[in-house]
Amino acid sequence: DGGITQSPKYLFRKEGQNVTLSCEQNLNHDAMYWYRQDPGQGLRLIYYSQIVNDFQKGDIAEGYSVSREKKESFPLTVTSAQKNPTAFYLCASRIRGRQDNTEAFFGQGTRLTVV
Amino acid sequence: SQELEQSPQSLIVQEGKNLTINCTSSKTLYGLYWYKQKYGEGLIFLMMLQKGGEEKSHEKITAKLDEKKQQSSLHITASQPSHAGIYLCGADGGGAQKLVFGQGTRLTINP
Numbered sequence A: 001d002g003g004i005t006q007s008p009k010y011l012f013r014k015e016g017q018n019v020t021l022s023c024e025q026n027l028n029h030d031a032m033y034w035y036r037q038d039p040g041q042g043l044r045l046i047y048y049s050q051i052v053n054d055f056q057k058g059d060i061a062e063g064y065s066v067s068r069e070k071k072e073s074f075p076l077t078v079t080s081a082q083k084n085p086t087a088f089y090l091c092a093s094r095i096r097g098r099q100d101n102t103e104a105f106f107g108q109g110t111r112l113t114v115v
Numbered sequence B: 001s002q003e004l005e006q007s008p009q010s011l012i013v014q015e016g017k018n019l020t021i022n023c024t025s026s027k028t029l030y031g032l033y034w035y036k037q038k039y040g041e042g043l044i045f046l047m048m049l050q051k052g053g054e055e056k057s058h059e060k061i062t063a064k065l066d067e068k069k070q071q072s073s074l075h076i077t078a079s080q081p082s083h084a085g086i087y088l089c090g091a092d093g094g095g096a097q098k099l100v101f102g103q104g105t106r107l108t109i110n111p
Helices: none
Strands: A005-008 A010-013 A019-025 A031-036 A044-050 A054-057 A064-066 A077-078 A087-094 A110-114 B004-007 B009-013 B019-025 B033-038 B043-049 B055-058 B059-067 B071-076 B087-093 B099-101 B104-108
Touching: A005 A087, A005 A110, A005 B059, A005 B099, A010 A019, A019 A110, A044 A064, A044 B099, A077 B087, A087 B043, B009 B019, B019 B087, B019 B104, B033 B071, B043 B059, B071 B087
Parallel strands: A010 A110, B009 B104
Antiparallel strands: A005 A019, A019 A077, A031 A044, A031 A087, A044 A054, A064 A077, A087 A110, B004 B019, B019 B071, B033 B043, B033 B087, B055 B059, B059 B071, B087 B099, B087 B104
16 A cells, blocks of 8 residues: 555654664655654644655754655654754655645654653 | 644534634635544644635535635534534745644534
């Protein structure tokens, strides 16, 4: 079945450590996204990528890094520079349309907790 | 960059009642998406609107985009417990492929 998979579902990190969240899709989508969701709030865009080996900062990129070496993979690293990393992280992908836009498909999320 | 404002932020309705959630944009909307989220899970796509005046329905949920393409509404008729969750509007804005979201509306259905 085609879909988008995030792992792990729950992740615990000690302060000062970097941690990488995985996002894999087998939908053959060009565009991929990372969002952060805090309790009672909407989604805030961290990074997005339209094509392999290219990505752009979203609205809250500070303290995060990404790579896009393969079309199907878009890992997010939460660095020690991120002051408040505890949150729910969502990954999404969609077709990169030329004229018409398309809906994004979402993973089930990773809940990161700093201990 | 594109900003989306949803209202209300929270909504509690009695089962069987109708309700409306609004999404207002600071810029013209070229692609407006409605999603539903259950707590702690991913987003489920509901509907996409692109043309001014467009209206789409699925079961008891209807979404509209106004003629000026700066405001959308989501209407639920005869609400059921299964409608409970967080509803988010998203839009293409600020450049190719950038997809941003509103802050969400938390819907609670009381029996």
